[in-house]
Amino acid sequence: MSNELTTFHVDNLPAMSQEMFGQLAEVSKGGDFLPRIQLVTKGKYVDTGKIAPGRWGVPQPGGEDIVDLGATIDVVPFAARPKALDVSDKNAIISNYDLNSPEFQRIKNAPKNTGCMWGPSFLVLERNTGRLYELFFGNASGRSEAGKLRPFLPNPNPSPATLSIRYKKTPDYGWHVPVVTKCSEPFSNGPSGPEILAAISKFMTEEGGLEKVEEEAPKNKRAR
Numbered sequence: 001m002s003n004e005l006t007t008f009h010v011d012n013l014p015a016m017s018q019e020m021f022g023q024l025a026e027v028s029k030g031g032d033f034l035p036r037i038q039l040v041t042k043g044k045y046v047d048t049g050k051i052a053p054g055r056w057g058v059p060q061p062g063g064e065d066i067v068d069l070g071a072t073i074d075v076v077p078f079a080a081r082p083k084a085l086d087v088s089d090k091n092a093i094i095s096n097y098d099l100n101s102p103e104f105q106r107i108k109n110a111p112k113n114t115g116c117m118w119g120p121s122f123l124v125l126e127r128n129t130g131r132l133y134e135l136f137f138g139n140a141s142g143r144s145e146a147g148k149l150r151p152f153l154p155n156p157n158p159s160p161a162t163l164s165i166r167y168k169k170t171p172d173y174g175w176h177v178p179v180v181t182k183c184s185e186p187f188s189n190g191p192s193g194p195e196i197l198a199a200i201s202k203f204m205t206e207e208g209g210l211e212k213v214e215e216e217a218p219k220n221k222r223a224r
Helices: 018-027 102-108 140-152 193-205
Strands: 036-040 055-059 066-070 073-086 094-096 116-126 131-136 161-169 174-182
Touching: 036 174, 055 161, 073 102, 073 131, 073 140, 073 193, 094 102, 102 116, 116 140, 116 193, 131 193, 140 161, 140 174
Parallel strands: 036 131
Antiparallel strands: 036 055, 055 066, 073 094, 073 116, 073 161, 116 131, 161 174
8 A cells, every 4th residue: 555645636625724724733732841862771661662771762741652762863962051850759840950059959969769860951953853852961870971962062063972872780780871972974954043042042041840741641531
């Protein structure tokens, strides 16, 4: 069967107006949040077979699916700032961007395995999707490698970097860690300049607090 679109002919069928196309685009928009790229080493996405360990992925709204970007990706970083994140309560996620605030320090100094993360957060453009994402290095392995991404930030212009993954092992357990290297291939797709500037402004002025949780589809039945 061909995958090509086939014209379906009906006499006197009214055409969609430009106004209606605009309204359709408006109600078809996703949530007003910046998607994130994360390094996957274990967890529910691996356990449910959605992605293999040692891959870069983009979690999808609803929390059940993830897009596999591969074991190696190319990015261009446009901005960076400190971030602390407390996900101990999945329904009330707390973010903070003020390194000197008591809340940031509380999260930073929280015991391990309590759902608290901190480190640099980057606004990046990913090559294959041509989209902007947040890239948060919130654990010790990420923080130790994140400094290598700093030279690629605008000064005055940004440059592309390659993010790969390596497996780190101790006598007790192993996990995947990020690896940052230089990328020599220029980018040819992505948002327009004004869109990037608007995204940078929004990224850098985010105040934090109680983060917007990505809602799952409603499970209640409709009234008939």
